[in-house]
Amino acid sequence: MAGSADDHSLWLKINGxxxxxxxxGFKEEIRALRSPIVLMIxxxxxxxxxxxxxxxxxxxKTGLPVLGVSHAGHNVPPKGHSLPAIxxxxxxxxxxxxxxxxKCFIEEYISRESKLVLIGHSIGCYIVLELxxxxxxxxxxxxxxxxxFPTIESMGDTSEALKYKFxxxxxxxxxxxxxxxxxxxxxDYKQKLxxxxxxxxxxxDVPQCVLTSATNLxxxxxxxxxxxxxxxxxxxxxxxNREAIERNEQKLTFLxxxxxxWCPLEYYRRIHLLYPxxxxxxxxxxxxxxxxxxxxxTSKVERHAPAKAYWARAQGMPSVFxxxxxxxx
Numbered sequence: 001m002a003g004s005a006d007d008h009s010l011w012l013k014i015n016g017x018x019x020x021x022x023x024x025g026f027k028e029e030i031r032a033l034r035s036p037i038v039l040m041i042x043x044x045x046x047x048x049x050x051x052x053x054x055x056x057x058x059x060x061k062t063g064l065p066v067l068g069v070s071h072a073g074h075n076v077p078p079k080g081h082s083l084p085a086i087x088x089x090x091x092x093x094x095x096x097x098x099x100x101x102x103k104c105f106i107e108e109y110i111s112r113e114s115k116l117v118l119i120g121h122s123i124g125c126y127i128v129l130e131l132x133x134x135x136x137x138x139x140x141x142x143x144x145x146x147x148x149f150p151t152i153e154s155m156g157d158t159s160e161a162l163k164y165k166f167x168x169x170x171x172x173x174x175x176x177x178x179x180x181x182x183x184x185x186x187x188d189y190k191q192k193l194x195x196x197x198x199x200x201x202x203x204x205d206v207p208q209c210v211l212t213s214a215t216n217l218x219x220x221x222x223x224x225x226x227x228x229x230x231x232x233x234x235x236x237x238x239x240x241n242r243e244a245i246e247r248n249e250q251k252l253t254f255l256x257x258x259x260x261x262w263c264p265l266e267y268y269r270r271i272h273l274l275y276p277x278x279x280x281x282x283x284x285x286x287x288x289x290x291x292x293x294x295x296x297x298t299s300k301v302e303r304h305a306p307a308k309a310y311w312a313r314a315q316g317m318p319s320v321f322x323x324x325x326x327x328x329x
Contacts, residue, residue, distance in 0.1 A: 008052065011081070015104040017072040017092060018081045022048050024056055025065035036115045036143065038066040041102060043122030043151075043290075044233065045226050046071025047216050050292045051121070052209035057302045064117070067110075072101045073225030076216055086224050093225045095123070095232045099130045106131075106138055118145040122262065122289065123233055125150035125254075126241075132251070133244035145248070148255045148301060149289050151262050153271075155237035160261045160289075165234055168227050175223065182218040190215040203293050210292055240271065249278045255304055257284035 010021045010030075026033065040055055042048045048068035059066040073083055073093045084092060091097050110116070116138075120128035125147035132139045155161055167175075182190070194214040198206050216222040245252065256268040265282075272280050283304050284291070291297040 009049070011078055012105070012109060014069070014108070015072065015092065015097075015101045017083060017101065018075075018077045019072060019101070019105075020048060020070045020075045021105075021109075022052055022055060022068040023066065024059035025063075030067065030109050031111050033065060034111055034113045036064055036117065037110065038062070038064050038117045038119060039106070039110075040066070040068035040119045041121075041124035041127050042068065042070065043124050043149075044071065044074075044229055045214075045217060045222075046074035046098070046229070047213045047222075049213040050210055052213075053207050053295065054292060054298050054302055057299065058119075061302065069102060069105050071098050071225070071229065074216065074222055076219045076222060083221055086221070086228060090228065093228050095126075095229060095236055098229065099127050099134070102127055102131060103135055103138065106141070110141075112137075112141065114141070116142045118142055119148065120145065120150070121148045121291075122151050123155075123229075123237070126152050126233075126237055129241050129244040129248075132248045133241060139248065142251060144251050144253065146253045146255065149257055149260055149263055149284065149291070150254055151233075151237060153237065153240040153267060155262070156234035158262050158264065161234050164230060168231060172227055175227075176220050179218055179220045179223045183220060185218070187215060190218055193218075198293065205295050206293055207295055207298065240274075242274070245271075245275060245278070249275060253279040254281065255284055255301070256280070256282045257287050257289070258282060259286060260284075260289045262289045 008022050008024055010023060011018055012021050013019070023030065038055075038058055040048060040051055042051060048070040051068050055066045055068050058064075073086065077083060086093055092101075106116070118128050118131075120126075128145050128147060129152060132142060132145065156165070182193070185193070191211045194211050194217075195206065198211075198214075217226070254271065256263060256265075258265065268280070268282055271278075281304070284301065287297045287300065288294070291301050
């Protein structure tokens with residue numbers, strides 16, 4: 001178990017926005033490190049502390065230093081800091097803004113001598129593909145990318161997107177008004193409220209890092225950033241970025257689920273037919289898209305995303321990689 005995310009957090013100004021970065025296995029400044037690094041890019045909501053238990057497991061089982069970077073505006077910043085207002089800075093918090101935000105983080109805080117294994121979840125997978133396609137300097141630094149429950153095409157057509165388009169379209173301002181009220185609660189009461197809501201939704205064995213991180217959704221600025229990014233995702237993530245995949249086919253592993261309402265099975269079948277030589281797996285069985293909500297699911301994802309295996313394969317050591325074969329389906 002990772003312990004409190006605060007114990008492993010840094011607050012860095014990235015593209016003008018104070019952002020939480022979670023790290024495991026660092027004994028020095030991030031930029032001083034020259035060895036390979038695993039870097040996690042989260043889904044939406046984009047508070048990377050949701051993934052603390054996953055990142056800790058990846059670090060423990062690989063021995064590699066691990067970083068996770070949040071999305072701009074998706075954290076409540078520490079006291080003494082504030083976020084640029086969304087009304088005046090919509091581009092900072094858009095999907096393109098989040099891609100540029102990650103580019104700035106890599107270039108400003110990670111040494112060019114450090115190779116990267118990228119892990120993306122959900123819309124984080126789209127961001128990973130765009131980073132690889134837009135920025136050759138980052139592409140040359142990346143050894144491999146692991147894309148978990150990838151929302152990289154026809155996102156607005158999914159049943160979940162239709163539900164949230166309706167919710168945010170009709171109830172955005174009531175939700176924001178409610179968040180102003182709930183944000184006045186003490187932090188322990190917020191966590192109890194979040195735990196109750198998750199139990200009502202059928203979630204069991206929810207990690208503490210999720211309960212703590214989800215309280216960000218009760219803050220109006222974070223909720224506004226989440227909604228803003230989501231509505232852009234539904235309009236923007238349409239066509240599969242075939243150029244990005246074709247340029248990086250040997251650097252990509254896709255992990256799909258069999259009951260993911262954000263990425264239906266037909267999407268897996270289609271991409272598998274398009275790229276039969278790419279490492280595309282249907283291996284996340286009976287798991288929710290938001291896998292971090294459950295400890296067992298988090299452990300299963302870690303086992304299917306063996307970061308050190310991909311690092312080893314990129315270094316020409318296939319025997320290590322072959323200890324982690326694709327799951328049968």
